[in-house]
Amino acid sequence: MHHRYTLMAQSGDSDAPFEPPTLAETLVDDADQTLDLGDAGKLVLAEDGLRIESPEAPSESPFAACCPAAFSPSDSKSRTIPYHLVLYAESSPSHLEIAFASRASKRLIPSTLSFPAPPPLAPSFAAALLTRAYGPALPRKRLKILVNPFGGQGRAQALYNAEIKPILDAARCVLDVETTKAGGHAGVIAAELDIEAYDAVVCCSGDGLPHEVFNGLARRADARRALGRVAVSQMPCGSGNALSWNLNGTGSASEAAVALVKGVRRGVDLASVTQVVGGEVVRSLSFLSQAYGLVADIDLGTEGLRWMGDVRFTLGVLARILARTTYAADVAVGVQVEGKERVREAWEAGLEGKEEEEDGREEEGLPPLRFGTVGDALPTGWTAVSVPELGNFYAGNMPLMSADTTFFHAALPRDGCFDLVTTPGDISRMDALGMMDSVGKGTFFDDKNVEYRKVVGYRLTPRIPSGYISIDGEKFPFVPLQVEVHRGLGTVIGLPGKGYVGVGFAKKE
Numbered sequence: 001m002h003h004r005y006t007l008m009a010q011s012g013d014s015d016a017p018f019e020p021p022t023l024a025e026t027l028v029d030d031a032d033q034t035l036d037l038g039d040a041g042k043l044v045l046a047e048d049g050l051r052i053e054s055p056e057a058p059s060e061s062p063f064a065a066c067c068p069a070a071f072s073p074s075d076s077k078s079r080t081i082p083y084h085l086v087l088y089a090e091s092s093p094s095h096l097e098i099a100f101a102s103r104a105s106k107r108l109i110p111s112t113l114s115f116p117a118p119p120p121l122a123p124s125f126a127a128a129l130l131t132r133a134y135g136p137a138l139p140r141k142r143l144k145i146l147v148n149p150f151g152g153q154g155r156a157q158a159l160y161n162a163e164i165k166p167i168l169d170a171a172r173c174v175l176d177v178e179t180t181k182a183g184g185h186a187g188v189i190a191a192e193l194d195i196e197a198y199d200a201v202v203c204c205s206g207d208g209l210p211h212e213v214f215n216g217l218a219r220r221a222d223a224r225r226a227l228g229r230v231a232v233s234q235m236p237c238g239s240g241n242a243l244s245w246n247l248n249g250t251g252s253a254s255e256a257a258v259a260l261v262k263g264v265r266r267g268v269d270l271a272s273v274t275q276v277v278g279g280e281v282v283r284s285l286s287f288l289s290q291a292y293g294l295v296a297d298i299d300l301g302t303e304g305l306r307w308m309g310d311v312r313f314t315l316g317v318l319a320r321i322l323a324r325t326t327y328a329a330d331v332a333v334g335v336q337v338e339g340k341e342r343v344r345e346a347w348e349a350g351l352e353g354k355e356e357e358e359d360g361r362e363e364e365g366l367p368p369l370r371f372g373t374v375g376d377a378l379p380t381g382w383t384a385v386s387v388p389e390l391g392n393f394y395a396g397n398m399p400l401m402s403a404d405t406t407f408f409h410a411a412l413p414r415d416g417c418f419d420l421v422t423t424p425g426d427i428s429r430m431d432a433l434g435m436m437d438s439v440g441k442g443t444f445f446d447d448k449n450v451e452y453r454k455v456v457g458y459r460l461t462p463r464i465p466s467g468y469i470s471i472d473g474e475k476f477p478f479v480p481l482q483v484e485v486h487r488g489l490g491t492v493i494g495l496p497g498k499g500y501v502g503v504g505f506a507k508k509e
């Protein structure tokens with residue numbers, strides 16, 4: 001399907017079905033560009049979107065028929081479609097077609113404006129519109145789509161069909177869809193993927209499939225190249241959809257599909273986790289979080305109460321807070337930034353400063369472990385301390401762990417660090433309840449009982465007989481683990497911007 005990439009390559013490939021002028025030729029920088037459609041009105045590339053100036057009242061205009069909800073205000077003759085919602089534009093001698101997403105109750109659906117016998121300037125107008133609509137994003141992405149038929153209590157396939165596929169089709173993405181057949185299948189697909197053939201692997205699932213895909217790419221002989229080449233994206237179709245909340249800024253499948261269409265590739269830190277299992281050191285990758293103590297216990301220790309829905313989390317937390325449960329451990333940390341003010345400064349600097357490059361990708365496999373494994377002596381500078389009263393040990397790579405739960409306010413995509421929050425388990429019940437409340441309010445970072453550090457690695461040795469270790473929400477063996485962060489090792493697709501979407505710090509009062 002090489003010809004589909006004319007616009008992406010910006011070179012006007014000769015085998016393209018139609019040939020708009022190259023984007024560079026049609027770049028419109030300052031003045032509004034107008035296309036006069038005669039009786040049908042005018043199309044204007046305005047600052048805030050594609051403006052449609054109809055000579056008729058909206059109810060009689062050709063635009064009203066397709067999608068009145070896309071335009072506002074309703075009684076005006078001029079309507080504007082924000083560039084973010086413009087999915088595609090294409091002109092042939094017979095038609096100028098503009099596909100865009102419009103809101104229909106709670107979701108976005110694709111709609112098309114079609115103008116017969118467009119004027120000669122239409123191809124260049126369509127190309128200029130695409131330039132504005134896509135900015136730095138790659139149009140017509142080639143996507144390997146993985147649908148977990150059991151994701152989100154079996155809703156993933158229906159969400160894909162109803163909300164995701166229509167948007168991706170309208171944006172002329174090239175789709176190759178596969179349904180995962182069993183646990184682990186997504187990892188196998190990633191391990192065997194033709195990495196030159198796709199721009200991204202899109203997981204229509206919860207956070208479990210992205211975890212498998214990163215690890216599948218990591219198992220390849222060309223792991224480093226594959227992790228740099230293939231971006232991982234998530235369409236929120238599971239029960240935990242943190243990747244989508246942080247990169248697409250939404251838990252809605254159709255909005256996430258638009259975010260994917262308009263998303264740009266970016267490097268993201270990944271962490272190696274080593275554990276000794278059955279006498280062997282096992283290494284895996286974590287893209288989202290590692291948890292020991294309260295969060296791991298709630299996440300994995302209340303699985304038997306799934307029938308309760310999300311109430312199980314609230315009840316689980318309350319039960320443990322009332323019991324003042326502690327989770328003893330020995331902890332050794334490679335600290336990069338310490339102290340809340342300095343962490344906050346590091347976050348601000350990260351958003352403004354230049355992005356640091358990861359090391360080269362010339363090596364084939366995963367990067368070597370600069371701190372060794374959990375089976376080696378502790379790295380220099382990491383001092384193990386015994387923490388008998390530990391309540392929660394939670395390391396994260398992205399601010400939101402689910403909708404409205406910001407644990408890692410200062411997390412940045414590629415600062416070479418995971419953010420580590422630790423809280424004591426022996427605080428007063430009032431303090432613990434206040435801290436729990438602060439997560440949803442967006443003030444967790446400032447809670448007096450929260451210790452917040454940016455770390456390049458750590459080792460944790462549980463000192464309780466049994467319990468849970470959660471890596472990216474998955475249950476891992478309850479044995480010591482060592483974690484080491486690799487700057488920018490992975491690739492994701494997200495809305496443009498240096499940080500994550502719509503998070504950061506609660507405003508100081």
Ligand SMILES: Nc1ncnc2c1ncn2[C@@H]1O[C@H](COP(=O)(O)OP(=O)(O)OP(=O)(O)O)[C@@H](O)[C@H]1O
Pocket residue numbers: 148149150151152153180181182183184185204205206207208209210212237238239240241473
């Ligand atoms: N066909 C299948 N049969 C059984 N398990 C599967 C299948 N396909 C994928 N899985 C497994 O389903 C698990 C859940 O994946 P998903 O990414 O959708 O996350 P989730 O949000 O944690 O799950 P859920 O929405 O089911 O609670 C993964 O561990 C994955 O390996």
